[in-house]
Amino acid sequence: MKHTIVRLIVVTMFCIGVNGLQAQTVKDIDGNVYKTVKIGTQVWMAENLKTTKYNDGTVIPNMTDNTTWAALTTGAYSDYNNTPANSATYGRLYNWYTLDNNARTKMTSNGGKNVCPTGWHAPSDAEWTTLTAYLEGERVAGGKLKETGTIHWKSPNTGATNESGFTALPSGDRDGNGSYNLIGSFGYWWSSMEYYAAVAYYRLIYYEDTKFQSYSFSKRGGLSVRCLRDF
Secondary structure: OHHHHHHHHHHHHHHHHHOOOOOOEEEOOOOOEEEEEEEOOEEEEOOOOOOOEOOOOOEOOEOOOHHHHHHOOOOOEEOHHHOHHHHHHHOOEEEHHHHOOOOOOHHHHOOOOOOOOOOEEOOOHHHHHHHHHHOOOOOOHHHHHEOOOOOOOOOOOOOOOOOOOOOEOOOOEEOOOOOEEOOOOEEEEEEEEEEEOOEEEEEEEEOOOOOOEEEEEEOOOEEEOOOEEOO
């Protein structure tokens, strides 16, 4: 009986391997390793980006001073409250210029570089919409994306199931004047697409709701980044 159980475990592990169901990961240029998750036809990082470099090794400036941050029109990142320990859990906050993929602007804002690992990219607003549609619309998608419980999310963390495996966290933001806000209550993720010259699209999840909606924010603000695997 014991040998039968062992054989079943081995066969099961082999089947999981050949069917691609084992956990997948991706590593950034800094050596940070991220879990990934397949949602519909898309493969997403299941964690917020933490890199301090573009994927060619170019350093992204860490801007701690509020005045300097507020004046930038080129890529930069920060740790929430300038505390690196926050980034270990929630990922770093990047201004929009760090992930700019707009043909008109990207060579001046980030030199045409990619903040995501090779083979991955910052999602467009349309790609966020694809995710939202797969999860049955913006009124309920947030609940399906949020990490469950109240270890990171403020209570009551309404409707959180994380059935998608995306494990969205409430990393807060850094606004255009450099102030940090709302860690534990809100999760914000950039889109690579601009809304107009000074503003770009992002997605939002709230601790008291299940919605996942598109808004716009100053490009000088700092939000989280989730990378999406290239087709």
